[in-house]
Amino acid sequence: MEGKLFDVGFMFRAAPEILSRLPITLSITFVSLFFSLIIGFITAIARLRKIPVLTQIFNLYILYVRGTPLLIQIYMAYYGLPLVLLAINREFGTDMNINSIAPIIFIYIAYSLNEGAYASETFRAAIESVDRGQAEAAHSIGMTPMQAMIRIIMPEALKVAVPNFGNNLLGLVKNTSLAFSISVLDIVAAAQVVGSRSFRFCEVYIVLSVIYWVACGLLTKVVQVVEKSLNAGERGIAA
Amino acid sequence: MIELKNVEKYFGAHHVLRDINLKVEKGEVVAIIGPSGSGKSTLLRCANYLEMPAEGFIALNGRTIDFRHVTKHDILYLTRNTAMVFQQYNLFKNKTALGNVEEGLVVVQKKDRSVARAEALRRLDAVGLTDRVNYYPRQLSGGQQQRVAIARALALNPAVILFDEPTSALDPEMVGEVLEVIRGVTESGITTLIVTHEMNFAREVADRVVFLDDGCIVEEGAPVSIFDNPRNSRTRQFLERVTGGGRSVLSPPAREDATVYERDRQPRAWLGEERSA
Numbered sequence: 001m002e003g004k005l006f007d008v009g010f011m012f013r014a015a016p017e018i019l020s021r022l023p024i025t026l027s028i029t030f031v032s033l034f035f036s037l038i039i040g041f042i043t044a045i046a047r048l049r050k051i052p053v054l055t056q057i058f059n060l061y062i063l064y065v066r067g068t069p070l071l072i073q074i075y076m077a078y079y080g081l082p083l084v085l086l087a088i089n090r091e092f093g094t095d096m097n098i099n100s101i102a103p104i105i106f107i108y109i110a111y112s113l114n115e116g117a118y119a120s121e122t123f124r125a126a127i128e129s130v131d132r133g134q135a136e137a138a139h140s141i142g143m144t145p146m147q148a149m150i151r152i153i154m155p156e157a158l159k160v161a162v163p164n165f166g167n168n169l170l171g172l173v174k175n176t177s178l179a180f181s182i183s184v185l186d187i188v189a190a191a192q193v194v195g196s197r198s199f200r201f202c203e204v205y206i207v208l209s210v211i212y213w214v215a216c217g218l219l220t221k222v223v224q225v226v227e228k229s230l231n232a233g234e235r236g237i238a239a
Numbered sequence: 240m241i242e243l244k245n246v247e248k249y250f251g252a253h254h255v256l257r258d259i260n261l262k263v264e265k266g267e268v269v270a271i272i273g274p275s276g277s278g279k280s281t282l283l284r285c286a287n288y289l290e291m292p293a294e295g296f297i298a299l300n301g302r303t304i305d306f307r308h309v310t311k312h313d314i315l316y317l318t319r320n321t322a323m324v325f326q327q328y329n330l331f332k333n334k335t336a337l338g339n340v341e342e343g344l345v346v347v348q349k350k351d352r353s354v355a356r357a358e359a360l361r362r363l364d365a366v367g368l369t370d371r372v373n374y375y376p377r378q379l380s381g382g383q384q385q386r387v388a389i390a391r392a393l394a395l396n397p398a399v400i401l402f403d404e405p406t407s408a409l410d411p412e413m414v415g416e417v418l419e420v421i422r423g424v425t426e427s428g429i430t431t432l433i434v435t436h437e438m439n440f441a442r443e444v445a446d447r448v449v450f451l452d453d454g455c456i457v458e459e460g461a462p463v464s465i466f467d468n469p470r471n472s473r474t475r476q477f478l479e480r481v482t483g484g485g486r487s488v489l490s491p492p493a494r495e496d497a498t499v500y501e502r503d504r505q506p507r508a509w510l511g512e513e514r515s516a
């Protein structure tokens with residue numbers, strides 16, 4: 001008996017196994033998002049203040065990230081960082097066990113650095129877009145540069161930045177699909193396992209598509225809500 | 240008391256302030272006049288360190304700061320004892336009128352929220368904006384925004400208040416209301432430096448007028464002597480130019496009410512202003 005060319009029911013049977021790996025995909029997304037914001041903020045401030053040496057290093061880092069494919073960056077983290085650690089072991093007599101590092105750690109690092117470069121550009125553009133007069137007013141009432149940044153400039157810059165961060169975030173979610181390349185067991189890896197067991201690759205990739213599509217749709221909604229709440233003050237007169 | 244001594248300021252190779260010496264006594268009102276680009280804004284901005292002079296000293300209430308060796312503490316001392324009212328108002332866009340005035344009280348002076356609120360409301364009331372305290376800057380007219388900015392500056396109880404062309408960005412019909420508020424400020428006894436093109440107003444409220452040209456203080460003295468009897472030819476030329484040969488500031492206003500600014504509310508062609516449609 002010939003099997004079905006396309007098995008709709010199989011998609012529903014495969015979905016739970018694939019979805020069981022969703023937490024990994026989400027953890028890559030949110031861990032990288034968190035660190036990328038920190039990296040992005042620090043590097044943006046250093047570059048805006050034109051702090052010598054750091055500015056050049058960060059500019060180089062951003063050029064590298066923007067000028068090379070993410071897959072190469074993942075491999076650089078996966079194969080490059082262990083070498084660095086081994087060199088440290090040799091140099092300082094430490095005894096770090098390279099093999100015990102889970103692949104997902106390299107993914108966190110690669111994705112945080114990758115997203116961090118884009119976050120840096122977003123932060124920088126947003127802060128630069130804030131009218132100079134705002135910073136001058138903050139200075140003139142006696143705020144420290146830190147107070148001015150946190151109380152006045154960042155809140156206004158965020159309004160500009162959030163839509164761009166939204167786009168970055170969607171990109172990040174979709175990029176997580178490359179994590180399987182260093183054998184991290186995310187939803188893509190799970191789909192491949194199911195696919196090669198059943199040879200129903202088309203079905204499992206449709207399941208994957210739906211999962212990514214729903215995730216991106218939900219995140220878009222979340223970003224819109226954040227955007228709205230940030231701009232809420234400006235529309236109506238406060239009660 | 241605030242005093243600038245031997246202040247030099249460059250923008251690149253451009254020498255913008257040349258050996259500025261200016262002493263303003265406590266409670267004195269000094270008007271700074273001069274052509275566009277002569278360095279008036281830069282002079283004010285040096286006084287609260289929005290610009291960094293190359294050299295010179297500033298003395299404020301007994302503390303002298305050498306502009307060549309300025310510490311973070313010096314900067315905070317200057318900014319916390321002076322207040323600036325900008326030509327473009329520069330209200331914090333994401334805060335209401337009340338929030339704008341409260342901000343410095345809470346963040347800089349560390350006052351309790353409730354104390355700060357009461358103080359801010361009092362200051363907004365004093366500039367006639369009780370019914371606009373919850374409005375955001377973009378919901379206020381230029382004149383209202385500038386009055387909030389004045390309330391914000393005064394709330395911090397500065398030793399010196401600096402006005403940089405506070406009415407130049409305003410539609411002509413709003414100039415009067417802002418000048419009235421500034422007049423009140425000058426009468427309150429606070430030390431005031433005001434850069435202005437409102438010559439009638441300068442003549443009326445200032446104890447002393449300083450004429451700045453090309454980065455130099457060319458002439459200074461009582462309003463009558465500067466306006467009615469300028470000794471320097473550059474001062475004379477400037478005054479002739481701004482009064483346009485028509486009715487001039489050389490004839491003092493007859494009455495001291497707001498109507499004397501009627502003339503100033505007209506478009507000032509020499510400022511590039513056009514009659515609003």
Ligand SMILES: Nc1ncnc2c1ncn2[C@@H]1O[C@H](COP(=O)(O)OP(=O)(O)O)[C@@H](O)[C@H]1O
Pocket residue numbers: 250253255273274275276277278279280281282
């Ligand atoms: N940030 C700046 N960078 C370079 N040049 C400046 C800057 N600010 C002012 N200048 C120049 O310095 C001179 C004095 O400017 P300013 O103090 O604004 O004059 P005023 O307020 O009397 O019109 C002008 O020639 C102006 O072009």
Ligand SMILES: [Mg+2]
Pocket residue numbers: 279280281404
């Ligand atoms: Mg100016």
